[in-house]
Amino acid sequence: MDFNYSDEQTMVRDSVARYLADTYSFDARMQTVNGDLGWNPAVWKAFAEELGILGASFSEEHGGLGGGAIDNMVIMEEIGKALVIEPYLSTVVIGGGFLKAAGGAIAGEVIPKIIDGSAIIAFAYAEPQGRYNLADLRTSARKDGDGFIINGHKAVVRDAPFATHYIVTARTAGGQRDSDGVSVFLIPANSAGITRRDYPTVDGARAAEVYFENVRADAGTLLGAEGAGLPLVEQVVDEAIAALAAEASGVTRRLHADTLDYARQRKQFGRPIADFQVLQHRMVDMFMEVEQAVSMTLMTTLNLGEDADKRAKAASSAKIKIARVCRFVGQNAVQIHGGIGISNELAVGHYFKRATMIEGQFGDADYHLQRYESLMD
Structure with missing residues (x-):
């Protein structure tokens, strides 16, 4: 290949x-x-x-x-x-x-x-009680004539403050955590009944709590079949995980490069700290982790067109690895930099924040270990 x-x-x-x-x-x-x-x-x-x-x-x-x-x-x-x-x-x-x-x-x-x-789109899928379960929805979409009436609360909707459209998951049938009965809608952000509470995130982005109160959604805004949207949501989230892994590869590459550059300049006992063997070993370990992240990203991306189980296994295995790489490389970058590694004035601290956010975005390592195990069963 x-x-x-x-x-x-x-x-x-x-x-x-x-x-x-x-x-x-x-x-x-x-x-x-x-x-x-x-x-x-x-x-x-x-x-x-x-x-x-x-x-x-x-x-x-x-x-x-x-x-x-x-x-x-x-x-x-x-x-x-x-x-x-x-x-x-x-x-x-x-x-x-x-x-x-x-x-x-x-x-x-x-x-x-x-x-x-x-057009700028924000993905309104997470709810306060849902953790990482894509099917755990209290937001409802009630049939009304040839359309739907949506009510609910979506949490930490990234990019919502400047989005023109929201992709919203809502329950049209079934119980709160049932796999059946999930529907997906594309809703204009200026629709009547939508309110927001905006705030900055720790990694410098913007997000919002988005509230839907009797929001009208026409039948033409439904993405996919009514009540059968969960497989579509899982597919797109797996695609997002692959893209997120690519972003993490770039973030950790930069963390490693900036740390190596700093170690060559920072002197201790009259010598650059990059000369100290223990830090050389640490930075080689960081490099190896970054290269593994790049390989996992490519493997996952190439598997996105496979059947649902194979695609999901690839996405979860990548997220497990990426979460660990982000933590290992980020923490070691900060440790080698010392206190300035978490200052607002130095770029490495902001890369560390983004790496930390990526760890939990669309599921942390523990969640994806459980998902991978369930797929194996």
Whole structure:
């Protein structure tokens, strides 16, 4: 099997890396993080128009470049290296994943808007009581004529403060944790009855508690079959885990590189601390963990097109490994830097925060160990 990137994928990677190196410095990022908006619309516009990466993973039929999951992997690794906070994962990977799988008129309408940068999607799936169980839903969607009435509360909806649409999971039948009866909707963010409580997250992003009170959803907003949405949700979340693993590869690469650079400059007893054998061993261990993360990411991405069980096993095994890599590399980076490793002034502390958030996003290592075991049974 050929594991080399195509010429087009290499060109996309190099273009993104060059753009971010030129325009997305740490200081520029922090200015955006501390600003009122919490993201940079000019960067998003450049992603759409200058780089064209918002369409890289979509078919030519919808105006994209005809790529797929590998293209998302390439882009997400560069996003991780630069610690980009703009909503590529939630909009292109997750929102695009749902729309590509659901198809139909709604996909034909919204995907071109994702590609041109005018549609931003937030995934409203988590609930306060649900932990990582995608089927644990109190949010309900009651049939009303040719549409639905949605009521409920979604927690920690990443990118919700500036989203134009929400993808919402809601229960149309069954009990609170039943696998049947889950439906998925694409709801305009300005719909009557939606309220938000916005806040910053520890890694510099923005999220919100989103409340739905008698929100009207037309039948055309339903993604997939009514009451049979859980397999679709699981598929897209597995795709998101693969993309998240690629981001983690970029984050941990940067943590290792910055730590190595610091160790070569920081002197103790008249010598750079990089000369001390015990720290050399530690940084080699960090490098090996990063390379394993990269390999697991590629393996998972290549398995996204397999049957549901094989795909899920690959995603869970990757999340287990990625969570451990993020913790090992992040903690060692901070330890070698010392106290300044967690300061706001130094980039490594912010990479450590993002690595820590990735550990638990879409399930921590313990959850995915249990999921993998259940799949084996």
